[in-house]
Amino acid sequence: xxxxxxxxxxLVMGMTNKKSLKCEQHLGHNAMYWYKQSAKKPLxxxxxxxxxxxxxxxxxxxxFSPECPNSSHxxxxxxxxxxxxxxxxxxxxxxxxxxxxxxxFGPGTRLTVL
Amino acid sequence: xxxxxxSPLSLVVHEGDTVTLNCSYEVTNFRSLxxxxxxxxxxxxxxxxxxSGIEKKSGRLSSILDKKELFSILNITxxxxxxxxxxxxxxxxxxxxxxxxxxxxxxxxx
Numbered sequence: 001x002x003x004x005x006x007x008x009x010x011l012v013m014g015m016t017n018k019k020s021l022k023c024e025q026h027l028g029h030n031a032m033y034w035y036k037q038s039a040k041k042p043l044x045x046x047x048x049x050x051x052x053x054x055x056x057x058x059x060x061x062x063x064f065s066p067e068c069p070n071s072s073h074x075x076x077x078x079x080x081x082x083x084x085x086x087x088x089x090x091x092x093x094x095x096x097x098x099x100x101x102x103x104x105f106g107p108g109t110r111l112t113v114l
Numbered sequence: 115x116x117x118x119x120x121s122p123l124s125l126v127v128h129e130g131d132t133v134t135l136n137c138s139y140e141v142t143n144f145r146s147l148x149x150x151x152x153x154x155x156x157x158x159x160x161x162x163x164x165x166s167g168i169e170k171k172s173g174r175l176s177s178i179l180d181k182k183e184l185f186s187i188l189n190i191t192x193x194x195x196x197x198x199x200x201x202x203x204x205x206x207x208x209x210x211x212x213x214x215x216x217x218x219x220x221x222x223x224x
Contacts, residue, residue: 004156042118043157043202043214056211090156102148103212105156 003027004106006091012112013081021076021109023091030096032074033103034066037088049074050096081113116141118215120203126221131193135218137203138185141211147179147186148212150202157202160188193222 004025013019025032034046048056049068063085065077074091088110092103117140127133139147146164150157161170163179163186170177174193179186190197200217207213 040216042216043204043212045211088155102159102162104159105150107155 004091004093004104006089006106006109008109009107010110010112012114013078014114015081015083017081018077018079020078021089021091021111023074023076023106025072025074025091025093025104025106027093027104029093029104030071031094032068032071033092033094034074034076035090035092035105037090037108039087043090047076078111081111083113086111086113116205116207116211116213118203118205118213120201120215120218122218123216124219124221126223127193129194129222129224131222132189132191133193133220135188135190135201135203135220136185137187137215139203139205139213139215140184141205141207141213143207144181144205146206148204148206149177149186149188150204152200152202152217153198160201190220193220195222195224198222 007022031050033048036044036046045058046060047066052068063080067075088108090108091106094103119138121136146162148162149160151160161177166181174191177188198221200219202217203215204212
């Protein structure tokens with residue numbers, strides 16, 4: 001399988017649940033990203049990992065917790081979310097985070113928080 | 115704060131028309147500008163522009179960057195219904211930072 005994959009594709013959860021989103025890239029890239037896309041708003045960068053180290057956290061609430069165990073996998077752990085967290089969560093990867101490089105996106109996880 | 119403004123926000127055209135989508139930006143440490151097409155889910159990469167005045171082409175799509183005036187345009191000629199999508203402009207500033215615009219929603223009707 002090639003490219004960037006994300007699971008699950010759809011997720012419905014209650015505010016007290018704990019769930020995780022998974023991203024896997026098969027491109028040999030060294031940088032991975034989590035974005036949030038809400039209706040009628042631009043894509044918002046949440047987290048950046050480069051060589052498995054977090055290099056940026058754009059003031060994301062602590063109810064979102066990323067994990068990057070290796071350069072091919074990225075997780076987003078979710079707990080006690082709010083309805084306004086419902087959105088499309090996109091994972092992306094690039095060769096590295098220093099160069100002017102294209103970010104390739106996964107298909108996203110559509111999250112609904114009830 | 116980095117800014118990206120895309121215009122128009124939405125556009126409805128008939129098949130065969132030519133469209134021009136605009137993107138103006140202000141980013142710190144500009145490196146490149148990327149265009150993406152987003153249909154139902156993930157944005158798919160179209161172009162990366164790094165130099166002013168050099169047109170990039172891919173089939174009926176083309177794009178050009180003006181680093182002096184801080185804008186880029188995306189042209190689509192002979193539009194087809196399959197071109198219906200949201201087109202996103204994303205200048206690349208700080209090393210990892212893509213700043214996305216709100217996008218232009220293009221609807222091509224038969």
